[in-house]
Amino acid sequence: xxxxxxxxxxxxxxxxxxxxxxxxxxxxxxxxxxxxxxxxxxxxxxxxxxxxxxxxxxxxxxxxxxxxxxxxxxxxxxxxxxxxxxxxxxxxxxxxxxxxxxxxxxxxxxxxxxxxxxxxxxxxxxxxxxxxxxxxxxxxxxxxxxxxxxxxxxxxxxxxxxxxxxxxxxxxxxxxxxxxxxxxxxxxxxxxxxxxxxxxxxxxxxxxxxxxxxxxxxxxxxxxxxxxxxxxxxxxxxxxxxxxxxxxxxxxxxxxxxxxxxxxxxxxxxxxxxxxxxxxxxxxxxxxxxxxxxxxxxxxxxxxxxxxxxxxxxxxxxxxxxxxxxxxxxxxxxxxxxxxxxxxxxxxxxxxxxxxxxxxxxxxxxxxxxxxxxxxxxxxxxxxxxxxxxxxxxxxxxxxxxxxxxxxxxxxxxxxxx
Amino acid sequence: xxxxxxxxxxxxxxxxxxxxxxxxxxxxxxxxxxxxxxxxxxxxxxxxxxxxxxxxxxxxxxxxxxxxxxxxxxxxxxxxxxxxxxxxxxxxxxxxxxxxxxxxxxxxxxxxxxxxxxxxxxxxxxxxxxxxxxxxxxxxxxxxxxxxxxxxxxxxxxxxxxxxxxxxxxxxxxxxxxxxxxxxxxxxxxxxxxxxxxxxxxxxxxxxxxxxxxxxxxxxxxxxxxxxxxxxxxxxxxxxxxxxxxxxxxxxxxxxxxxxxxxxxxxxxxxxxxxxxxxxxxxxxxxxxxxxxxxxxxxxxxxxxxxxxxxxxxxxxxxxxxxxxxxxxxxxxxxxxxxxxxxxxxxxxxxxxxxxxxxxxxxxxxxxxxxxxxxxxxxxxxxxxxxxxxxxxxxxxxxxxxxxxxxxxxxxxxxxxx
Numbered sequence: 001x002x003x004x005x006x007x008x009x010x011x012x013x014x015x016x017x018x019x020x021x022x023x024x025x026x027x028x029x030x031x032x033x034x035x036x037x038x039x040x041x042x043x044x045x046x047x048x049x050x051x052x053x054x055x056x057x058x059x060x061x062x063x064x065x066x067x068x069x070x071x072x073x074x075x076x077x078x079x080x081x082x083x084x085x086x087x088x089x090x091x092x093x094x095x096x097x098x099x100x101x102x103x104x105x106x107x108x109x110x111x112x113x114x115x116x117x118x119x120x121x122x123x124x125x126x127x128x129x130x131x132x133x134x135x136x137x138x139x140x141x142x143x144x145x146x147x148x149x150x151x152x153x154x155x156x157x158x159x160x161x162x163x164x165x166x167x168x169x170x171x172x173x174x175x176x177x178x179x180x181x182x183x184x185x186x187x188x189x190x191x192x193x194x195x196x197x198x199x200x201x202x203x204x205x206x207x208x209x210x211x212x213x214x215x216x217x218x219x220x221x222x223x224x225x226x227x228x229x230x231x232x233x234x235x236x237x238x239x240x241x242x243x244x245x246x247x248x249x250x251x252x253x254x255x256x257x258x259x260x261x262x263x264x265x266x267x268x269x270x271x272x273x274x275x276x277x278x279x280x281x282x283x284x285x286x287x288x289x290x291x292x293x294x295x296x297x298x299x300x301x302x303x304x305x306x307x308x309x310x311x312x313x314x315x316x317x318x319x320x321x322x323x324x325x326x327x328x329x330x331x332x333x334x335x336x337x338x339x340x341x342x343x344x345x346x347x348x349x350x351x352x353x354x355x356x357x358x359x360x361x362x363x364x365x366x367x368x369x370x371x372x373x374x375x376x377x378x379x380x381x382x383x384x385x386x387x388x389x390x391x392x393x394x395x396x397x398x399x400x401x402x403x404x405x406x407x408x409x410x411x412x413x414x415x416x417x418x
Numbered sequence: 419x420x421x422x423x424x425x426x427x428x429x430x431x432x433x434x435x436x437x438x439x440x441x442x443x444x445x446x447x448x449x450x451x452x453x454x455x456x457x458x459x460x461x462x463x464x465x466x467x468x469x470x471x472x473x474x475x476x477x478x479x480x481x482x483x484x485x486x487x488x489x490x491x492x493x494x495x496x497x498x499x500x501x502x503x504x505x506x507x508x509x510x511x512x513x514x515x516x517x518x519x520x521x522x523x524x525x526x527x528x529x530x531x532x533x534x535x536x537x538x539x540x541x542x543x544x545x546x547x548x549x550x551x552x553x554x555x556x557x558x559x560x561x562x563x564x565x566x567x568x569x570x571x572x573x574x575x576x577x578x579x580x581x582x583x584x585x586x587x588x589x590x591x592x593x594x595x596x597x598x599x600x601x602x603x604x605x606x607x608x609x610x611x612x613x614x615x616x617x618x619x620x621x622x623x624x625x626x627x628x629x630x631x632x633x634x635x636x637x638x639x640x641x642x643x644x645x646x647x648x649x650x651x652x653x654x655x656x657x658x659x660x661x662x663x664x665x666x667x668x669x670x671x672x673x674x675x676x677x678x679x680x681x682x683x684x685x686x687x688x689x690x691x692x693x694x695x696x697x698x699x700x701x702x703x704x705x706x707x708x709x710x711x712x713x714x715x716x717x718x719x720x721x722x723x724x725x726x727x728x729x730x731x732x733x734x735x736x737x738x739x740x741x742x743x744x745x746x747x748x749x750x751x752x753x754x755x756x757x758x759x760x761x762x763x764x765x766x767x768x769x770x771x772x773x774x775x776x777x778x779x780x781x782x783x784x785x786x787x788x789x790x791x792x793x794x795x796x797x798x799x800x801x802x803x804x805x806x807x808x809x810x811x812x813x814x815x816x817x818x819x820x821x822x823x824x825x826x827x828x829x830x831x832x833x834x835x836x
Contacts, residue, residue, distance in 0.1 A: 019753055023777055096776070102798060108787055110797045115779050117809050196633075200809050215614075221639060221810040242832040249834035335437055357827050358514070359441055361533050369526055369830025378835070379528045379826060380520060391535050391618050391823040392639040393811040405809040408797060409775050412787025414660040416667035417796070 003183060007191035010146055011198035013176035014119045018144040020174050022116045026093040028171070029140055033089035035167040037082035040132060043163045044078045050159035051128065058152055070126045071153055081132040081160075084383065088136040091382040094401045095142045098409070106415050112406040116142030118200040120403065121192055123148045123214055125206035128156035134203075135164055135178050137385045141403035144177045146199065148192060150206075151184035158182050193218040201393075201403075203386050223398065225389035227313040228258030228341035230371045233330040233356070235347035236267040240274060242368065243346040244281050249370040250344070252285045256315045258387070259342050259364075259374040263310060263320040265330045268294065271323045275299050278321075287317045294323035310337045327352055331359050338362055340389040342374040363389055363396035421601060425609035428564055429616035431594035432537045436562040438592050440534045444511040446589070447558055451507035453585040455500035458550060461581045462496045468577035469546065476570055488544045489571055499550040499578075502801065506554040509800040512819045513560045516827070524833050530824040534560030536618040538821065539610055541566045541632055543624035546574035552621075553582055553596050555803045559821035562595045564617065566610060568624075569602035576600050611636040619811075619821075621804050641816065643807035645731040646676030646759035648789045651748040651774070652696075653765035654687040660786065661692070661764040662699050667788040668762070670703045674733045676805070677760050677782075677792040681728060681738040683748045686712065689741045693717050696739075705735045712741035728755045745770055749777050756780060758807040760792040781807055781814035 001009070040047070051073040058068050094114050101111030120143045122134045131147055138145035149157040161180030168175040181188055193202065196219040203223050204214040211224050232250055234243045250261035266274055271294055279299035282289055289295070290309045291302040302321065309320040310333070324330045334343050344366035345356040353367045364374040374397065376384025381399030388394045394402040419427070458465070469491040476486050512532050519529030538561045540552045549565055556563035567575040579598030586593040599606055611620065614637040621641050622632040629642050650668055652661045668679035684692055689712055697717035700707055707713070708727045709720040720739065727738040728751070742748045752761050762784035763774040771785045782792040792815060794802025799817030806812045812820040 022779060104796070104798055108791060108796075113775075118779075216637065219634065221808070239832070245832060245834055253835055353829075357531075361440055361536075361825060364826040364828060366828040367830060369828055369833040370835050372835040373526060373828060373830075373833065374826070378522070378526075379828075380522055390639070395823045396826045405813045407779060408782040408792070408814045410782060410784040410787055410791060410797075411771075412785060412791075414657070414663065415787040415791065416663055417671055417788050417790040 003185050003187045004191045006183060007181075007188055008195065010179050010181065011119065011192070011195040014144040014146050014179060015198040017174035017176040018116065018118045021139065021144055021177050022095070022118075022142045024142065024173075026095075029093065029142070030089040032167060032171055032173065033085045033136055033140060035170065036132070036136070036164050037085040039163045039167050040078055040082045040085070040160070043159070044075055047073055047078055047156065047159050047163070050155040053155040054153050061152070063152065067126060067152075071128065071156070073128055073156055077129060081129050084129075084133050085136040088140050088383055088400075091140065091400055093140065094404050099406060107413060108415055109411040111409050113409050114401070114404040115407050117403055117405055119144045119146065119198060121146045121148065121199045121202045121220065123189060123192075123202060123204045123206075123210065125150045125210060126153050128153045128160060130205060131157045131160040131180065132164065133383065134385065137383055137400060138403060139177065141400045143403055146179050146181065146192065148181040148189060154182065154184050189214070190217060193220060196220045205386060221393070223386060223388045223390070223394060225258070225341065225387050227339050228260070228389075229262045229311065229313050229337060229339040230259060230342045231263045231265055231334050231338060232261050232344045232346065232371065233265040233324070233327070234267060234270070234274060235327065235345055235349060235352050236269040237348040237352070238270070238346040239348060240277060243274070244278055246344065246346055246368070246370050247278060248281055248285055250372055251282070251287055251319050252317065253370070253372055255317050259371050260315070261319065261371050262313055263322065263337070265333060266295070266321065266323050268323050268325055271295070271298055275321075275323070282319065285317070287319050289319055289321050291321040292323055295321045313339070327355060331356070334360055334362070342366065342371045344369065344371050363387070421603050421605045422609045424601060425599070425606055426613065428597050428599060429537065429610070429613040432562040432564050432597055433616040435592035435594040436534065436536045439557065439562055439595055440513070440536075440560045442560065442591075444513075447511065447560070448507040450585060450589055450591065451503045451554055451558060453588065454550070454554070454582050455503040455507075457581045457585050458496055458500045458503070458578070461577070462493055465491055465496055465574065465577050465581070468573040471573040472571050479570070481570065485544060485570075489546065489574070491546055491574055495547060499547050502547075502551050503554045506558045506801050506818075509558065509818055511558065512822050517824060525831060526833055527829040529827050531827050532819070532822040533825050535821055535823055537562045537564065537616060539564045539566065539617045539620045539638065541607060541610075541620060541622045541624075541628065543568045543628060544571050546571045546578060548623060549575045549578040549598065550582070551801065552803065555801055555818060556821060557595065559818045561821055564597050564599065564610065566599040566607060572600065572602050607632070608635060611638060614638050623804060639811070641804060641806045641808070641812060643676070643759065643805050645757050646678070646807075647680045647729065647731050647755060647757040648677060648760045649681045649683055649752050649756060650679050650762045650764065650789065651683040651742070651745070651752075652685060652688070652692060653745065653763055653767060653770050654685040655766040655770070656688070656764040657766060658692060658695060662696055664762070664764055664786070664788050665696060666699055666703055668790055669700070669705055669737050670735065671788070671790055673735050677789050678733070679737065679789050680731055681740065681755070683751060684713070684739065684741050685748075686741050686743055689713070689716055693739075693741070700737060703735070705737050707737055707739050709739040710741055713739045731757070745773060749774070752778055752780070760784065760789045762787065762789050781805070
């Protein structure tokens with residue numbers, strides 16, 4: 001079979017399996033996830049053996065230490081995949097929820113009910129745990145899943161997929177509900193991305209290159225985010241101590257992630273006092289600042305920011321700092337340079353808090369807390385399948401509910417249209 | 419300027435305008451729509467003059483009578499655009515609605531607030547009323563809109579657009595909030611569909627050819643539906659009189675629309691009595707039936723159905739009829755041949771009604787009522803911007819709410835992540 005035929009078969013089988021999955025009770029889905037969790041633990045030795053093949057190939061190919069670390073499976077990571085599946089089993093099932101129902105003048109009752117999307121394709125890079133994590137979320141929400149991981153993790157992903165399929169078979173469920181694409185041919189992704197009749201959604205997880213490739217080549221809807229250039233605006237009325245604590249946390253606690261702060265905006269009325277204070281706080285935390293001219297007036301040791309700094313996602317202990325005239329200028333800066341990810345204001349002004357929330361249309365808008373909370377589990381969505389900074393379907397961290405859609409349900413008593 | 423540069427400018431201006439629109443109060447938006455309605459009525463003579471240019475060109479090009487009728491603007495149609503804008507003004511504003519808010523263990527309050535999508539592109543064919551109707555829905559939901567109608571309606575669309583822009587200017591609002599693409603160069607659509615950074619959603623309205631072209635060439639998310647192959651399943655326990663009334667209504671009341679029934683499925687236990695009854699009813703209504711072998715056993719005058727009939731969207735007084743073993747076979751038929759538009763069951767069985775609603779995942783699933791109700795205004799959504807038979811973002815008839823997305827809003831008291 002050609003790659004195109006192979007992918008078409010994978011997708012058709014997934015579509016057929018999805019019809020069965022959509023009708024499973026919550027109890028059956030939870031039992032399946034529990035069995036998958038136990039299955040992974042029981043298969044730990046085999047998983048580590050298969051993973052060793054990937055690691056050996058990676059070492060031969062000269063992968064970096066960081067890449068090899070991402071690829072590696074040990075008992076702790078296998079345990080953690082199992083825990084993840086059990087956590088998803090414990091989450092409420094979104095399928096079947098009726099989000100509203102109303103009566104029309106002619107007596108028809110009209111409502112909207114959550115249903116699975118159908119078939120979800122996940123295209124990801126080196127971490128093999130994504131195979132189990134993504135499968136768990138897709139299955140719990142009643143979806144079939146096609147998993148296409150990186151070729152460097154092919155043995156690990158295939159072995160994890162085998163364990164998951166075993167449990168589907170054991171429960172007499174269609175094993176095509178979880179499919180790991182085992183060909184490492186790069187053309188396979190291209191073929192998958194054409195199958196709009198059988199795959200309902202593609203979620204790419206990985207670097208910006210992968211995400212752009214998928215977005216540009218897919219006929220299937222893609223949910224994605226490229227980067228997080230998150231801002232904090234310290235308003236004139238801010239509590240300095242709170243502002244410092246939040247700003248330092250947002251930059252320093254884990255600088256390499258998408259919800260870390262990349263640009264700090266400071267109201268000009270407090271620049272003279274707050275700029276030196278925050279510059280000192282960041283210096284203590286090893287953060288390099290790049291500031292506008294007013295920032296540098298009050299903190300002369302700060303480097304000069306260039307235009308590129310306002311666009312930068314450093315993912316590092318570097319921060320751009322700009323003094324702004326007022327709330328309007330802060331919002332305008334965010335509209336111009338932001339990435340629609342997460343922006344926060346620190347303020348004691350009720351009016352400014354309200355205005356910031358109304359006027360900033362990023363996927364997360366935060367008052368008086370760290371941007372680092374922008375995350376599915378911190379928001380209480382349970383596990384996270386990804387984050388979206390495009391507005392269609394989902395915007396922000398995505399949980400189980402985002403893997404569903406809503407159909408209209410209509411109950412009548414013989415009504416006809418006149 | 420090249421076409422590409424022109425379209426880029428249109429989209430950039432729309433993006434800038436959308437930032438203003440997103441912050442308008444409901445009162446201002448309603449006032450704008452009221453003024454636009456009055457403006458159209460006041461400009462009726464000019465609109466008819468410009469429309470006459472399109473009609474003359476259409477006659478020269480040899481457009482059919484039906485095409486010319488679609489294109490024509492008279493006082494009644496201009497009045498009807500105005501009424502449409504006033505109706506949209508009267509609808510509740512979805513923007514700003516907080517659809518839920520909850521408190522996390524650390525005290526953070528997390529909620530989701532509806533916001534406009536941003537910039538919406540509408541690509542449509544000959545009816546000039548779409549210009550006003552679509553603009554009204556986009557503006558009320560706080561979005562800027564780029565309208566690209568058919569070249570045969572260019573004078574009419576441009577004139578309507580001018581009236582709408584006049585009212586934006588009169589209220590000191592950015593006139594780029596409504597833009598009619600005035601170039602008739604076909605390449606303009608191609609260029610628009612590339613501008614994923616400035617346009618958030620494309621809605622194509624027109625024939626299947628246009629919709630497929632847009633879907634295949636767009637980098638921007640597209641909400642669409644190709645066709646409606648709607649089914650009614652008459653269960654063994656159905657009330658015959660109700661079943662006949664519903665089936666006839668669903669086929670005959672307006673056969674040329676997407677929510678008309680195209681295939682009737684009948685439970686085998688009632689075939690002997692119900693098939694002759696319904697065949698007679700359809701004969702009285704001038705409907706040609708194409709049936710399976712069992713149907714023809716009980717209604718010998720019925721033509722034989724071929725495989726193509728199960729896929730057909732007749733949009734005409736023709737109906738495919740099939741006798742099925744049971745509910746399972748009815749659902750299997752719908753899964754195989756349906757278009758995810760609208761399916762109905764006629765039954766007196768509680769269990770079968772429940773099962774049909776659970777197991778059929780079309781965008782509308784109806785019990786004991788005509789499929790013809792699958793429509794935004796019949797469902798109480800107010801005016802309809804379109805209908806989606808793809809599951810992402812919206813599924814089924816789309817109203818104002820579907821032109822919004824939800825951002826997360828987070829209220830803290832200085833929380834940081836540890």
